[in-house]
Amino acid sequence: MASISARRRYIGRMIPISIAYIVTVMLASRIIPDDAAATPLTVAVALVPALATSGFIWAMARYITELSDEYVRMLEIRKMLVATGLTLALASGWGILELLTDVPRVPLFYVFPVWCLGLAAGSLVNKATIGDGGPCP
Amino acid sequence: MKNRLKVLRAERDWSQQDLADRLEVSRQSVNAIETGKYDPSLPLAFRIADLFGLPIEAIFLKD
Numbered sequence: 001m002a003s004i005s006a007r008r009r010y011i012g013r014m015i016p017i018s019i020a021y022i023v024t025v026m027l028a029s030r031i032i033p034d035d036a037a038a039t040p041l042t043v044a045v046a047l048v049p050a051l052a053t054s055g056f057i058w059a060m061a062r063y064i065t066e067l068s069d070e071y072v073r074m075l076e077i078r079k080m081l082v083a084t085g086l087t088l089a090l091a092s093g094w095g096i097l098e099l100l101t102d103v104p105r106v107p108l109f110y111v112f113p114v115w116c117l118g119l120a121a122g123s124l125v126n127k128a129t130i131g132d133g134g135p136c137p
Numbered sequence: 138m139k140n141r142l143k144v145l146r147a148e149r150d151w152s153q154q155d156l157a158d159r160l161e162v163s164r165q166s167v168n169a170i171e172t173g174k175y176d177p178s179l180p181l182a183f184r185i186a187d188l189f190g191l192p193i194e195a196i197f198l199k200d
Contacts, residue, residue: 071166071175130174132165 007135010063017059021052053112075126075134082125083118090114139198142171145189159188 028045036042064080067073091111097103127133146156153171157164162181169175170185176197177185186193 069162069166070178070181071169072163074175130169132169132174134165 006063006066006068009066010059013059013062014056017052017055020055021049024049024052056112072134075130075132078126079119079122079134082122083115086118086121087111087115138176139173139200140170141196141198142167142185145191145196146171156188160184 028049031045032042060080064073064076067076091114094103094106098105123133142156146153151159153167154164157167160167160181166175166177170177182193182197186196189196
């Protein structure tokens with residue numbers, strides 16, 4: 001069925017992007033010494049893994065647009081809305097705490113993993129409100 | 138919105154999966170529509186109506 005093939009294509013895209021991400025993070029951390037200054041070279045090397053992160057987002061966007069099953073698409077979009085809302089709320093809340101208190105600084109790097117965890121929360125919200133958690137890509 | 142999908146499906150002795158295959162949607166979708174958890178879009182409602190050879194209002198009813 002079309003939604004299964006969309007899922008297969010999604011997984012087929014995520015696997016090479018994940019490998020590229022792991023390889024580029026390892027290479028960048030080897031090439032750039034600890035506490036390196038932000039020179040054009042170090043910034044360029046450090047941004048290579050970020051391309052892979054953008055690749056994850058691109059793959060998810062393609063998955064949504066290729067899903068022909070409107071109900072499954074609705075479940076997925078609801079998960080993403082919950083993830084986005086949670087991430088924005090957490091990031092804004094912690095940002096204000098950082099501004100006003102001496103709580104530890106959280107690197108922005110964690111925004112995307114938090115959003116991905118938010119997808120799991122979205123699945124639980126779907127389960128609680130519609131009775132169907134939806135697929136788990 | 139209420140619907141007569143389960144009755145129409147039973148009359149034809151189709152499983153949810155049979156109907157899902159004919160509509161090219163997931164079984165989850167058929168189940169969600171049948172149980173009233175999800176109201177289909179107008180294009181999908183027309184596909185359902187065409188499949189059963191009935192007008193939309195003979196399948197989907199106002200609450």
